Amino acid sequence: MSEPILQVNKLKKHFDLGKKQILKAVDGVSFHVHQGETFGLVGESGCGKSTIGRTIMGLYEKTAGDVMFAGKNVHDLNEKEKFTFYRSMQMIFQDPYASLNPRSTVQEIIAEPMIVHKMYQSKKEQLERVYELLEEVGLNRDHANRYPHEFSGGQRQRIGIARALALNPQFIIADEPISALDVSVQAQVVNLLKKLQIDKGLTFLFIAHDLSMVKHFSDRIGVMYLGHLVELTAAKSLYDNPLHPYTKALLSAIPIPDPDIEEKRERIILEGELPSPIDPPSGCVFRTRCPMAMDICSQKTPQWKEVEAHHHVACHLYNDVKEGRDTPKVLIKGK
Numbered sequence: 001m002s003e004p005i006l007q008v009n010k011l012k013k014h015f016d017l018g019k020k021q022i023l024k025a026v027d028g029v030s031f032h033v034h035q036g037e038t039f040g041l042v043g044e045s046g047c048g049k050s051t052i053g054r055t056i057m058g059l060y061e062k063t064a065g066d067v068m069f070a071g072k073n074v075h076d077l078n079e080k081e082k083f084t085f086y087r088s089m090q091m092i093f094q095d096p097y098a099s100l101n102p103r104s105t106v107q108e109i110i111a112e113p114m115i116v117h118k119m120y121q122s123k124k125e126q127l128e129r130v131y132e133l134l135e136e137v138g139l140n141r142d143h144a145n146r147y148p149h150e151f152s153g154g155q156r157q158r159i160g161i162a163r164a165l166a167l168n169p170q171f172i173i174a175d176e177p178i179s180a181l182d183v184s185v186q187a188q189v190v191n192l193l194k195k196l197q198i199d200k201g202l203t204f205l206f207i208a209h210d211l212s213m214v215k216h217f218s219d220r221i222g223v224m225y226l227g228h229l230v231e232l233t234a235a236k237s238l239y240d241n242p243l244h245p246y247t248k249a250l251l252s253a254i255p256i257p258d259p260d261i262e263e264k265r266e267r268i269i270l271e272g273e274l275p276s277p278i279d280p281p282s283g284c285v286f287r288t289r290c291p292m293a294m295d296i297c298s299q300k301t302p303q304w305k306e307v308e309a310h311h312h313v314a315c316h317l318y319n320d321v322k323e324g325r326d327t328p329k330v331l332i333k334g335k
């Protein structure tokens with residue numbers, strides 16, 4: 001496998017809400033992404049996954065830790081380096097309507113980053129590139145002079161993708177790019193992203209709230225809960241052999257298309273609400289909803305361990321691969 005193009009090391013992003021309240025949106029997350037890979041980041045709303053995307057892009061200042069892209073610390077770039085960085089890394093947003101200026105034509109929206117980065121000498125060259133991009137995302141040149149409100153949600157997301165591609169980036173952060181779309185359109189947009197990845201050798205950080213959305217697109221997947229990464233492994237390994245109780249619960253919520261299997265399978269229903277990141281539980285942040293919680297879970301934060309080759313988990317149920325698998329001794333169900 002190639003060298004990581006992105007390395008996120010012990011990243012923290014805390015928001016000071018005043019009155020001594022600190023919201024720990026991201027609280028010590030580490031992972032890396034290889035060139036040409038799709039890394040899926042999954043978790044419920046409010047788990048911090050979008051904050052990670054925005055902090056990697058430099059839209060938020062980090063609180064602690066590092067984000068290294070192509071060997072450079074993205075929070076330490078000078079103005080010239082920032083300019084190059086934004087050519088290399090682009091973002092696709094969840095709500096394609098909110099992210100497109102309603103008063104600009106499609107042509108103006110897609111050309112804007114090209115103008116800022118002075119990519120083309122002539123308007124004709126620039127317009128040709130806009131036409132090319134529209135065709136690459138499954139639209140056509142007739143769409144160039146229309147306005148965002150004239151398009152469906154799926155088409156608007158295609159415009160957002162064309163704009164993200166305008167600077168020929170290497171890396172794309174796709175923040176819930178299909179969540180706002182009809183189910184019938186979601187697969188089309190995922191297929192488009194896959195095709196673009198193959199054609200252009202793109203690397204993706206694909207953020208989603210639902211494991212079924214990242215299943216067919218990701219090489220590796222990280223599962224987040226309340227600002228922490230709780231499991232990380234290859235996509236196949238996560239679906240075939242999930243280890244963390246939270247991942248198991250997320251997977252059990254995905255409907256199975258076969259009605260016989262669907263009827264018989266056991267669902268893990270998580271009780272209780274997602275705790276507040278302002279006052280997270282002590283020890284393991286998942287313990288208030290974990291059906292496997294033990295005494296130690298409230299006392300000690302579980303370490304990040306490689307439980308099987310390339311399969312990392314933060315949970316007291318498991319020991320590091322070097323020490324052998326442990327078994328839980330005292331179970332306090334429903335704690």
Ligand code: SF4
Binds near residue numbers: 245291293316
């Ligand atoms: Fe559940 Fe404890 Fe593992 Fe946390 S550390 S996921 S509470 S068993």
